[in-house]
Amino acid sequence: MIAELKRIVLAEDNANDVELTLTALRENHVANEIVVVRDGAEALDYLYKRNGYADRSGGNPALVLLDLKMPKVDGIEVLRQVKSDPALKQIPVVVLTSSREEQDLVRTYDLGVNAYVVKPVDFHEFIDAVKLLGGFWAVVNETPSAGPPRP
Amino acid sequence: MTYINPPSWHSLRLRLPLVISVFIAAVLTTFLLVAFRQVESALLQAGGARAQGAADQLATLLTQSTQQRLADIERAARSSAVLAYFQHPSDTTAADARQRLTSLTTPGQPAVELWDANRQRVLAVTGPPVPGRAAPARLPVADPPSRPGLTAFQVSNDVVFWDALAEVDDQPAAEQKSAPSTGRLGYVFSRRLLSSASASDVIGRLVGSGAVVEIGNQTGDVWTDLSKLVPAPPVDIKRNGVAEYRATDGQRRLGASALIRGTPWAVWVEFPRSVVVAPARIFLTRMLIFGLVFVxxxxxxAWTISARITTPLHGLTHAAEAIAAGTALERVETKRRDEIGRLGAAFNTMADQVHGVQRELEERVQQRIAELHEARQELDGFFAMSLDMLCIAGTDGYFKRLNPAWSETLGWSDDELRSKPYLDFVHPDDREATIVAASQLADGHTVVQFENRYACRDGSYRWLQWKSVPVPDRDFIYAAARDISEHKASDSRIRALNDQLEQRVSELNALSQELEAFSYSVSHDLRAPLRHVTGFAAMLDKSAGPALDEQGRRQLRTISDAATRMGRLIDDLLVFSRMGRIEMMLGRVDLAALVEDVRREMAAELNGRSVSWNIHPLPVVRADGSTLRLVLTNLMSNAVKYSGTRPTAEIEIGCNGTPAETVVFVRDNGVGFDMQYAHKLFGVFQRLHSTDDFEGTGIGLANVRRIVHRHGGRVWAEGAVGRGATFFFSLPKTGDATRDR
Structure with missing residues (x-):
C-alpha cells in the first residue's frame, strides 16, 4: 500500500447506502481510506477542518462522493461551497444520487460538478458504476496539489 | 283656349293700344291746337284787316262829308248874299242871306247861324222840321270855336255834336286868295248833332253786323257809338292800326282805328273777338270730332293689332305659367308663320322637353319617395323590433319617441314614459351621474358605456347601459339603452367564479409544486429502498448463496427482480410526470426521417425477429422533435411487441392528411384488442394484456397521449382481437408549419 494514498470522503446519510457503497468500493479494490460523513454540515466540517475535524490529519481528499439529499446542509450547498472556494475547488466532486431529475443535473453541472452518477437500482450495475468512478477519480486522476493536472 | 284673366295694367294687351291711342291723341291734340292757333291767328288778321278797311272807309267817308260840309259853309260865307247882309243889314239882305243859308240846313239838325264879328248871333236858319219830331233845342255854345274850321266833338245833355265856323270877309271870293283879308265881317256857324239812329244803321249795314263803330275825338274825351256816349276804346287811337283789348264785360274785342283827316276825330271799328274767331272754333269743334273719331x-x-300680337303671347304666357305651376301640359297654336308662330313652335318644343324632364323628375321623385318610404318603414320596423331600448329624447329632459322595448322592459306605457322627465325614472343614486352625462350630450359629446338604473312599474330597478349621440342643431339625442341587469348579476357571479378559479389555480399551483416535490422525493426516496433490497439481496446471495438450496436462491432472485421492476415502474412514472411539464420546443420535424431513425434503433432489439416495414411517404410536420420521437418509439415498439406471435410482423406507417391536421397511423398485424376496452388503452398503467404475455409497465401509451395532447392533437386506436391494431395520432397544421414548409 502506498502511504500517500489520499482519502475519499463519502457524504451519505443513509446507512444502507453507506454500506452498499463501501461494499461496492471494496469489491472494486479501492485502497484509499474512506471517510464517511453523515450530512452536508459534517462534510463541510471535514473539508474545512473545523469542529470535530479541526485536528484531523491529511490535506484535501482525493475525491468527494456526494449524495444530494442530506439533512442539515444538502449536497447542492456543499457542492456550491466547495466549488466557490479557491482552496477546495480543485477537489473532484462526484454526485452520487438516486435522482434522475433534470433540474438536479442542470444545477450540479452549473456549479461545476466533476461527474454525476445515478445509483442504479440493480446492485450489480451499481458496483460497475462505482468501479469506474473509483478507478478514474481516486486512482488515475491527478489533482493539482501534486503538480499541474495532466489531462 | 280662353283667357279670362282680367287684363292688368302690366298687360301688354291693354297697354299697347292704350299707349298708341294716347300717342295719337296727343299728336292730334297738338296738331289741332297748332291748327286752331293758326286758323285763329289768320282769322284775327283777317278780322283786323276787315275792321281796318271799314274804319278806313268810314274815315274817308267822314273826311269827305265833313270837308264837303266845311266847303259848303265857307262857300256860303263868301256868298254875295251873306256878304251883302253883313255889309248892308236889312230885311232884304237878311232874307237873301236866310235863303242862301237854308241850303245848308238839314232836317232835324240845329240851325245855321250867322255871327257878327263879336261873335254874337245875328241870324239863325233852321232846317225844315222832321214830321213827328220836335225841333231840337238850341244848344248853348259852351265853347265857341275860336277860329274857323271844325271843332272836336262836344257833349251837351248827352248829345254829341260838332261845330264848324267859317269867316265872312269883305273880300270877294274871287280875290280872297290873292289879297289878305282886310276886315272880318262875321262868321257862319254850323252845329251838327252826331247821334243819329239812321246813321248807326247805315254804318252798321256798311260795316257788317256784329260790328261796333265808334267815333270820337283823337284826344279820347268824347266818344260815341252814334247812339249813345261810350268811353273811348282803351287803345292807341291817335294812329291808324289794329288793336285788341279786353272789355269791362270780360270779352275780348278786336278793332281798328282810323284818323279822320282834316278833323281831330278818329273812327274805331271793332268786332267781338269771339265773333271773329268763331269759324276757328267751329273748325276746332269739327276737327275735334274728327280727331276723336280718328283716335x-x-x-x-291698335287694340285689334295688339290683340293679334298679344293673344298668342298671352297664350304662351299662360302656357308657360301653367308649366311653371306644373298643372298640365299646355301647348299653343302654331299656325302662324311669323315670328310669333316660330316662337310658339319653339315654345311647344320647349314645353315638350320641359314636360319630359318634369315627368322624368316626377318619376324619380316618386321613386325616391318610395325608397324613402321603404327605408323609413325598414327603420321603423327595426326601431320597433329592436331588443335594445331605442329612444329620441329632447334636451328639455323628456322622451320624444320610444320603441316598444321600453314598455316591455320597464312595464311603463309609452305615454307614461313620455309624460315625465326621464330623470324621474332614474334611480336617485344615479341621477347626479345622469345629469353629468346629459350635460356632456348637450355639449355635443357622444356618451358611451354609461350605466344607470331605471325604475320599473313594479318598483324594481333595471340596470341600463347607454350609448347616446347628440343631434347637432336639433335639440335631440338619439340613445340606445340595453338592459344589462342580467349581465350585472352574472358579472358578480363571474367575479365570484373568477375568485374561486383563481383560488383553484393557486391551489393547483401549490398542488403542482407538491407534485413536483412528490416526484422529486419519489425519485430519490422510493428508489433508495429498492436499491437497498437488490443490493443486500445480492450481498446475501454472495455470502450465503452456496449454503442455500435451489428454492432459496430462486426466492432471493425473485426479491431482486421484483425490486428491479419496481424501480423501472417508478422511472416510467417519473418520465410520464415529466411529460406533463416539459417545455415543447416546436420546430420542423421530418416525420419520414424520424420514423427511419427509430426503426434503425429498434433493429438491434429485434433479436432476429422477422419484421416487414411498409412505410408510406410522410410529411414534414411542426412538432417538438424529442417528444415526437418518444411517441413514434412507443407506437412502433408496441407494434413490434404485440405482433411477436406472428411469424412475420407486418407494420405499416402512413399518413392521412386533412386541411386542418396531419393524421399519422401505425398499423400492425398483431394480437389486436377488443374495441370495447379501447378507452382504456391510453390510461396510466392500463394494460389489456398480462405482463406474462407482453412485458411492459402500461405507461407508454399514456405518454403518447400526453405528448400528442400537448401538441394540440388527438390519439385513438382501432383494432379487433387477433386481427391487429391501428394507432392514430393527429397533429394540427398550423400556419407556422405551413410557412416553415
Whole structure:
C-alpha cells in the first residue's frame, strides 16, 4: 500500500447506502481510506477542518462522493461551497444520487460538478458504476496539489 | 283656349293700344291746337284787316262829308248874299242871306247861324222840321270855336255834336286868295248833332253786323257809338292800326282805328273777338270730332293689332305659367308663320322637353319617395323590433319617441314614459351621474358605456347601459339603452367564479409544486429502498448463496427482480410526470426521417425477429422533435411487441392528411384488442394484456397521449382481437408549419 494514498470522503446519510457503497468500493479494490460523513454540515466540517475535524490529519481528499439529499446542509450547498472556494475547488466532486431529475443535473453541472452518477437500482450495475468512478477519480486522476493536472 | 284673366295694367294687351291711342291723341291734340292757333291767328288778321278797311272807309267817308260840309259853309260865307247882309243889314239882305243859308240846313239838325264879328248871333236858319219830331233845342255854345274850321266833338245833355265856323270877309271870293283879308265881317256857324239812329244803321249795314263803330275825338274825351256816349276804346287811337283789348264785360274785342283827316276825330271799328274767331272754333269743334273719331278708330285698330300680337303671347304666357305651376301640359297654336308662330313652335318644343324632364323628375321623385318610404318603414320596423331600448329624447329632459322595448322592459306605457322627465325614472343614486352625462350630450359629446338604473312599474330597478349621440342643431339625442341587469348579476357571479378559479389555480399551483416535490422525493426516496433490497439481496446471495438450496436462491432472485421492476415502474412514472411539464420546443420535424431513425434503433432489439416495414411517404410536420420521437418509439415498439406471435410482423406507417391536421397511423398485424376496452388503452398503467404475455409497465401509451395532447392533437386506436391494431395520432397544421414548409 502506498502511504500517500489520499482519502475519499463519502457524504451519505443513509446507512444502507453507506454500506452498499463501501461494499461496492471494496469489491472494486479501492485502497484509499474512506471517510464517511453523515450530512452536508459534517462534510463541510471535514473539508474545512473545523469542529470535530479541526485536528484531523491529511490535506484535501482525493475525491468527494456526494449524495444530494442530506439533512442539515444538502449536497447542492456543499457542492456550491466547495466549488466557490479557491482552496477546495480543485477537489473532484462526484454526485452520487438516486435522482434522475433534470433540474438536479442542470444545477450540479452549473456549479461545476466533476461527474454525476445515478445509483442504479440493480446492485450489480451499481458496483460497475462505482468501479469506474473509483478507478478514474481516486486512482488515475491527478489533482493539482501534486503538480499541474495532466489531462 | 280662353283667357279670362282680367287684363292688368302690366298687360301688354291693354297697354299697347292704350299707349298708341294716347300717342295719337296727343299728336292730334297738338296738331289741332297748332291748327286752331293758326286758323285763329289768320282769322284775327283777317278780322283786323276787315275792321281796318271799314274804319278806313268810314274815315274817308267822314273826311269827305265833313270837308264837303266845311266847303259848303265857307262857300256860303263868301256868298254875295251873306256878304251883302253883313255889309248892308236889312230885311232884304237878311232874307237873301236866310235863303242862301237854308241850303245848308238839314232836317232835324240845329240851325245855321250867322255871327257878327263879336261873335254874337245875328241870324239863325233852321232846317225844315222832321214830321213827328220836335225841333231840337238850341244848344248853348259852351265853347265857341275860336277860329274857323271844325271843332272836336262836344257833349251837351248827352248829345254829341260838332261845330264848324267859317269867316265872312269883305273880300270877294274871287280875290280872297290873292289879297289878305282886310276886315272880318262875321262868321257862319254850323252845329251838327252826331247821334243819329239812321246813321248807326247805315254804318252798321256798311260795316257788317256784329260790328261796333265808334267815333270820337283823337284826344279820347268824347266818344260815341252814334247812339249813345261810350268811353273811348282803351287803345292807341291817335294812329291808324289794329288793336285788341279786353272789355269791362270780360270779352275780348278786336278793332281798328282810323284818323279822320282834316278833323281831330278818329273812327274805331271793332268786332267781338269771339265773333271773329268763331269759324276757328267751329273748325276746332269739327276737327275735334274728327280727331276723336280718328283716335277711337286708331284705338280699335291698335287694340285689334295688339290683340293679334298679344293673344298668342298671352297664350304662351299662360302656357308657360301653367308649366311653371306644373298643372298640365299646355301647348299653343302654331299656325302662324311669323315670328310669333316660330316662337310658339319653339315654345311647344320647349314645353315638350320641359314636360319630359318634369315627368322624368316626377318619376324619380316618386321613386325616391318610395325608397324613402321603404327605408323609413325598414327603420321603423327595426326601431320597433329592436331588443335594445331605442329612444329620441329632447334636451328639455323628456322622451320624444320610444320603441316598444321600453314598455316591455320597464312595464311603463309609452305615454307614461313620455309624460315625465326621464330623470324621474332614474334611480336617485344615479341621477347626479345622469345629469353629468346629459350635460356632456348637450355639449355635443357622444356618451358611451354609461350605466344607470331605471325604475320599473313594479318598483324594481333595471340596470341600463347607454350609448347616446347628440343631434347637432336639433335639440335631440338619439340613445340606445340595453338592459344589462342580467349581465350585472352574472358579472358578480363571474367575479365570484373568477375568485374561486383563481383560488383553484393557486391551489393547483401549490398542488403542482407538491407534485413536483412528490416526484422529486419519489425519485430519490422510493428508489433508495429498492436499491437497498437488490443490493443486500445480492450481498446475501454472495455470502450465503452456496449454503442455500435451489428454492432459496430462486426466492432471493425473485426479491431482486421484483425490486428491479419496481424501480423501472417508478422511472416510467417519473418520465410520464415529466411529460406533463416539459417545455415543447416546436420546430420542423421530418416525420419520414424520424420514423427511419427509430426503426434503425429498434433493429438491434429485434433479436432476429422477422419484421416487414411498409412505410408510406410522410410529411414534414411542426412538432417538438424529442417528444415526437418518444411517441413514434412507443407506437412502433408496441407494434413490434404485440405482433411477436406472428411469424412475420407486418407494420405499416402512413399518413392521412386533412386541411386542418396531419393524421399519422401505425398499423400492425398483431394480437389486436377488443374495441370495447379501447378507452382504456391510453390510461396510466392500463394494460389489456398480462405482463406474462407482453412485458411492459402500461405507461407508454399514456405518454403518447400526453405528448400528442400537448401538441394540440388527438390519439385513438382501432383494432379487433387477433386481427391487429391501428394507432392514430393527429397533429394540427398550423400556419407556422405551413410557412416553415
Amino acid at each position: 277711337a278708330a286708331a284705338a280699335v285698330l
